[in-house]
Amino acid sequence: MSAAHLHLSVALDGAGWHPAAWRDPAASPKDLFTAAYWAGLVAEAEQGRLDFVTIEDTVALQTSRLDGPDGRTDQVRGRFDAVLLASRIAPLSRSIGLVPTVTTTHTEPFHVASSLATLDYVSGGRAGWRVQLSGRRSEAAHFGRREVPELGPAQAVALEDYAIYHELFGEAGDVVEVVRRLWDSWEDDAVIRDVATGRFVDREKLHYVDYEGPHFSVRGPSIVPRPPQGQPLVTALAHSRLPYEFAARGVDVEYITPHDADQARAIVAEIREIGGVQPKVFADLVVFLDETQQAAEERRARLDELDGAAYASDAKIFAGTPEQLADLLLDWRETGLEGYRLRPAVLPTDLNAITRTLVPELRRRGAFRDGYEAGTLRGHLGLARPASRYAGSTR
Amino acid sequence: MKQVILAAHFPGVNNQTVWSDPASGSQIDFSSFVHLARAAERGRFDFFFLADGQRLREQRGRIHDLDVVGRPDSLTVLAGLAAVTDHLGLAGTINATFNEPYELARKLATLDHLSGGRAGWNVVTSSDAFTGENFRRGGYLDYSERYARAAEFVRTVRELWDSWKAEDLVADPATGFFASANAGEFAHHGTFFDIEGRFNVPRAPQGHPLTIQAGDSDEGREFAAAHADAIFSRHGTLEDGKVFYRDVKARVVANGRSPDSLKVLPGVTFALGDTDAEAQENADHVRRQQVSPQTAILLLEQVWNRDLSSYDPEGPLPEIDPLVSEEESISRGRTRLTRDPLETAARWRALAEEKRLGIRDLIIEVTGRQSFIGSPGTVAEQINAFVQEDAADGFILVPHLVPAGLDEFVDRVVPLLQERGVLRTEYGTSTLRGHLGLEGGA
Known part of the structure; x- marks a missing residue:
């Protein structure tokens, strides 16, 4: 693979990232809760030879408020468990990576490891994980196992100001660590099927992970043998110092949200200065793509009007032509980014524009590969596929 | 029918x-x-x-x-x-x-x-x-x-x-109505679960x-x-x-x-x-595959609750009695084979004697036909x-x-x-x- 090639991924969520996307004439809102809808989107992304898709998930109903339900009836509400959705699509696709969102806060690390390892088997080595934590009081009430304080008004929120977020990111880092240990807990050659001694497995190659931390402990080994990739891809979205530090503990791909090249440069520099595992850094962008910039901006304005508010996002919102977007992606790449996670504003419209127009444009410029080069x-x-951390260990 | x-x-x-x-x-x-x-x-x-x-x-x-x-x-x-x-x-x-x-x-x-x-x-x-x-x-x-x-x-x-009724999901772009305002609302305040939300x-x-x-x-x-x-x-x-x-x-x-x-x-x-006779032969063959010599000893240990690794799988049952203990079993993470090990041992010994069975053949006989x-x-x-x-x-x-x-x-x-x-x-x-x-x- 040429070092000049960008990595491209797409973030799938509902009818698209604009809250009124489901009302766009191109949308099919009645199909959102069918497997066929999602299979079609992933097939389109695979046609474009994208590296992977991510699938959003939360342990709450969608809301426009910072915390708690908003009672709105005019936006998409409801979603599938992202791991199961990814697994449902896996047999219908061949090459594209599948990266569901899984929360670390109220879930069992042991189940998280098992389900992602299983997705790796079902997909033949194409599983990833978008790590997410849950800091909302309304979400904690769905589990009733821990107290989470109410957050302040949106403009006052800096994660670093809240003790609970230091705790939750610390816990998330511990979850990633224990999940990675569980994935390594069976060495690759643990199954021996040795008829002479009657042994199916070499128990010396199964390892206790013996994790003990402030929030949980896990003994191990995994119930699932080592997944095809050894270590499925671990990814996370990060907006500030605390999540950057979390990512440095063990994330492979880190999504950031710069709004211009200078911000991108500054964030990449901050991440590199923190050190740690040195993840690949991707930038997130919400995209409206049309043949002219005017058409894209008008489409955005129409949806804003339908929703009754101008759409705001943590990521930069781009409205323009695929050629203009290609310019931006290549310009920002100079800051040290290795790829992008594009959030289509409307599905399938903006996904189709990515796969059918943006990708060919990037290829013309020598910035994207012609086909998949790996399985x-x-x-x-x-x-590379890493060796198990326990290989050769006797414990 | x-x-x-x-x-x-x-x-x-x-x-x-x-x-x-x-x-x-x-x-x-x-x-x-x-x-x-x-x-x-x-x-x-x-x-x-x-x-x-x-x-x-x-x-x-x-x-x-x-x-x-x-x-x-x-x-x-x-x-x-x-x-x-x-x-x-x-x-x-x-x-x-x-x-x-x-x-x-x-x-x-x-x-x-x-x-x-x-x-x-x-x-x-x-x-x-x-x-x-x-x-x-x-x-x-x-x-x-x-x-x-x-x-x-x-x-x-x-x-x-x-908590979602079928009619809560509308998704009609013409009216702009996607889902009911209270779709998914629940509250359960019980002995083991105290949860509420959407x-x-x-x-x-x-x-x-x-x-x-x-x-x-x-x-x-x-x-x-x-x-x-x-x-x-x-x-x-x-x-x-x-x-x-x-x-x-x-x-x-x-x-x-x-x-x-x-x-x-x-x-x-x-x-x-x-034929029925061939099926019986196939059944016997599979039973021998299921109960390897090592597995026979292991299943016996689960009843005896003792280390029996020195016993010959083709030899007779142990003369020593099962260890009956309120402590946990030597086998963990699986269902117990018996709740009364002494009774089971007595029954197995009688059967082994009657049919002249060694450990492995007895285990094949008494488990999982x-x-x-x-x-x-x-x-x-x-x-x-x-x-x-x-x-x-x-x-x-x-x-x-x-x-x-x-x-x-x-x-x-x-x-x-x-x-x-x-x-x-x-x-x-x-x-x-x-x-x-x-x-x-x-």
Whole structure:
């Protein structure tokens, strides 16, 4: 793979990222809760030879408020468990990576490891994980196992100001660590099927992970043998110092949200200065793509009007032509970014524009590969299959 | 005539699953699951079934290494199977003790959507601190509280499923109305769960995915009679089966339910051959594969509760008595073979003496003989007789080989059941509840 090639991924969520996307004439809102809808989107992304898709998820109903339900009836509400959705699509696709969102806060790390390892088997080595934590009081009430304080008004929120977020990111880092240990807990050659001694497995190659931390402990080994990739891809979205530090503990791909090249440069520099595992850094962008910039901006304005408010996002919102977007992606790449996670404002419109117009444009400029060059998600990203950390260990 | 319900159990992580045979394939590759599921669908089975276990088994403090080990996360692999099957129900075993209602309810509702109404779950519980060591919440539950928590768990999960009514999801761009303002609203303030908020998966195609209960104890039967759509039992003989069937159906009626609303499905094994005599030979061959010399000693240790590794598997039973102790067993993470080791030892010794059996041959004799042995005609007849005589409503078949262990049954026994008119030749229903003739099905 040429070092000049960008990595491209797409973030799938509902009818698209604009809250009124489901009312666009191109949308099919009645199909959102069918497997066929999602299979079609992933097939389109695979046609474009994208590295992977991410699938959003939360342990709450969608809301326009910072915390708690908003009672709105005019936006998409309801979603599928992202791991199961990814697994449902896996047999219908061949090459594209599948990266569901899974929360670390109220879930069992042991189940998280098992389900992602299983997705890796079902997909033949194409599983990834978008790590997410849950800091909302309304979400904690769905589980009733821990107290979470109410957050302040939106403009006052800096994660670093809240003790609970230091705790939650610390816990998330511990979850990633224990999940990675569980994925390594079976060495690759643990199954021996040795008829002479009657042994199916070499127990010396199964390892207790013996994790003990402030929030949980896990003994191990995994119930699932080592997944095809060894370590499925771990990714996370990060907006500030606390999540950057979390990512440095063990994330392979880190999504950031700069709004211009200078911000991108500054964030990449901050991440590199923190050190740690040195993840690949991707920038997130919400995209409206049309043949002219005017058409894209008008489409955005129409949806804003339908929703009754101008759409705001943590990520930069781009409205323009695929050629203009290609210019931006290549310009920002100079800051040290290795790829992008594009959030289509409307599905399938903006996804189709990415796969059918943006990708060919990037190819013309020598910035995107012609086809898949590897069979696994790690392979798409140029990451080797790691040996188990326990290989050769006697414990 | 009653229809025979059939389910295909993916072979488990115990000595019933033969790995030493050249035909034995991977227990974890997705293609193995696809093979068995497609065989079951070709045979017009009602559903595919996955067992569960959240800790690798140990014996004498070490990971047990003689049996097939390693399995997938149930619901994740079932979601994948939904893509490669069209009608087959998809049921997985879930340990309620190590899950929370909100998360599990949304996974099951998701699977039901993604399969077009084919999801089911077999709810099991654990009070086992050994397995609990893999989980945040550990082994905190008293034995007596297991079923109380499980019952509240099932009730809570159903409340979450019911929190979206079918009409809450509108998604009409013309009016701009997507979903009702209070869709998913729930509040459950109970003994074990105190939760409230908004559930985030719209109503599942089946409304309530199928609930199965496995467990033979008095509490288990009561739980099934009150809450389950099917009970996974272990009563192998016709007479035992009838007694169990009558007992459970009476409990169902006592709970104010129709007796048909709970299906009795024993787990069974089988061995086939062109003739009954050949089937018996095949059965014996498989039993020897299932009980290797090492496995014979290990199973004996589970009754004796002692290290017997120095004994000759072909030699006589130990003269020393089993160690009866209130302390925990030397074997962890698996079901006990006996509750009265001294009685079992006495019985086994008598049998060994009478038939002049060494340890391995005795273990082959006393454990896990196939439920149905015979030619395809004989086995079809036996299966049908169990169902028509009310010893069962159908069976969960456990093949001994991955992945092709069901193929011969599907090719040779299924057509005979279909000829008798007790098994569908085509699916006439689209959901799992529909296949079983249960309320809420389609």
